[in-house]
Each structure stands twice: as C-alpha cells, then as structure tokens.
Amino acid sequence: DIQMTQSPSSLSASVGDTVTITCRASQGIVNHLAWLQLKPGKAPKPLIYTASSLQSGVPSRFSGSESGTDFTLTISNLQPEDFATYYCQQYNNYPFTFGQGTRLDIK
Amino acid sequence: EVQLVESGGGLVQPGGSLRLSCAASRFTFSTYWMSWFRQAPGKGLEWVASINQDDSIQYYVDSARGRFTISRDNAKNSLFLQMNSLRVDDTAVYFCARDPPGLVAEDYWGQGTLVTVSS
Numbered sequence: 001d002i003q004m005t006q007s008p009s010s011l012s013a014s015v016g017d018t019v020t021i022t023c024r025a026s027q028g029i030v031n032h033l034a035w036l037q038l039k040p041g042k043a044p045k046p047l048i049y050t051a052s053s054l055q056s057g058v059p060s061r062f063s064g065s066e067s068g069t070d071f072t073l074t075i076s077n078l079q080p081e082d083f084a085t086y087y088c089q090q091y092n093n094y095p096f097t098f099g100q101g102t103r104l105d106i107k
Numbered sequence: 108e109v110q111l112v113e114s115g116g117g118l119v120q121p122g123g124s125l126r127l128s129c130a131a132s133r134f135t136f137s138t139y140w141m142s143w144f145r146q147a148p149g150k151g152l153e154w155v156a157s158i159n160q161d162d163s164i165q166y167y168v169d170s171a172r173g174r175f176t177i178s179r180d181n182a183k184n185s186l187f188l189q190m191n192s193l194r195v196d197d198t199a200v201y202f203c204a205r206d207p208p209g210l211v212a213e214d215y216w217g218q219g220t221l222v223t224v225s226s
Binding site: 043 | 111142144146151152153154157166168169202204210211212213214215216217218219
C-alpha cells in the first residue's frame with residue numbers, strides 16, 4: 001500500500017495568514033493526489049485534484065503543487081470558513097490512501 | 108446540483124449486519140464509478156470500496172474484503188454497501204462519493220451515515 005505522510009498534524013493561524021500543508025507519498029503516484037476539507041457533520045469537500053487543479057467552485061486562495069513525491073496545499077488569505085481539517089489522498093493505486101490529516105485552528 | 112444521500116446506519120451488535128444505501132440524483136448515475144469511505148471517531152479518512160459502472164468490477168480495502176459487498180442498482184440510482192460480520196472497529200461515519208472519469212478523484216461526497224458496532 002502507498003503511505004501518505006502528511007504534516008503538520010495541527011496548525012494555528014489567523015485570518016489573513018497564508019498556510020502550507022505537505023504530503024509525501026511513499027512511492028510515485030504521478031500527480032494523482034487530491035486535497036479535501038472536512039468539517040464535523042458536513043460532507044467532505046474536495047478542493048484539488050491532479051495535485052494542482054481546483055475543483056469547481058473552490059476559491060482561488062487554495063492552490064496545490066507537486067515536486068516528485070512531495071505535494072503541497074497552500075491556503076492564502078485565510079478566511080474564517082477555512083478553519084477545518086485537511087486531508088491529502090492518493091488515488092493512483094488501490095487501496096486509495098489518505099494522509100493523517102491537518103487540523104487548522106484559529107490562533 | 109449533484110446529490111448523494113446515505114442511509115441505513117445505526118447501532119448493531121458485533122457479528123451483526125447492516126446494509127447502507129446511497130441515493131444519487133441530478134446526474135447520470137450509471138456512467139460513474141462510485142466509492143464508499145469511512146471515518147472512525149477521532150480518526151482519519153479511510154477508503155472502503157469502489158465499484159465500476161456496470162457492477163462488474165469491485166475493489167475493497169483488506170479489512171473489508173470477504174465481509175463487505177459493494178453493489179449498485181442503476182435503475183434506481185442507488186449504491187449499496189452490505190456489511191456482515193461487523194466488528195467494533197467498523198464503527199464510523201460512512202460516506203459515498205462519485206468518481207468522475209479520467210483519474211481526477213472523487214468530486215462529490217454525501218454527508219454520511221453513522222454505523223455504531225457495540226454490545
């Protein structure tokens with residue numbers, strides 16, 4: 001199975017800040033990497049697919065990048081609704097696997 | 108907009124069975140792969156199973172293989188997860204999700220249904 005190592009596990013930031021979350025895949029996954037946002041009691045919200053493509057309707061302050069097996073989610077100009085938990089997911093091979101999650105809190 | 112609504116969760120004893128359903132609407136259900144995921148309390152997301160458009164291909168996470176069965180009824184726009192021999196560690200919120208073509212990851216998820224396995 002492909003292991004996804006996500007960091008940090010938690011992060012505190014203020015409205016207007018820029019934050020970065022990283023994920024490292026244990027083997028090559030091409031660019032088959034997604035980022036999702038989770039809030040309690042709500043449907044997971046897909047943000048990014050193929051490492052850097054924005055899902056429809058996702059604000060442009062969210063961006064993704066890749067370098068080999070390292071992937072990054074950047075959220076610029078944090079808004080109050082962005083405080084949530086974020087996961088990376090590889091979908092290159094079954095079983096699909098996720099990072100451990102990053103909880104983003106208000107400082 | 109695309110809608111996915113899960114149902115069928117509840118409290119079940121270890122060793123018991125449950126059948127989850129996912130009602131899909133506002134898209135052509137029969138043309139999409141579909142998947143089930145879960146999130147145990149306080150834990151991260153886990154992929155459970157996926158199924159192709161005509162129910163001829165299914166994939167399972169190792170912990171579910173042999174106990175869970177993913178299926179679909181395209182005439183009723185519905186996805187199912189039959190869960191047998193349930194264990195305490197199957198306790199989770201279960202989500203269904205749509206898989207668009209072209210390796211672009213799931214693009215719509217339901218809100219989930221809670222399964223609690225406890226004596």
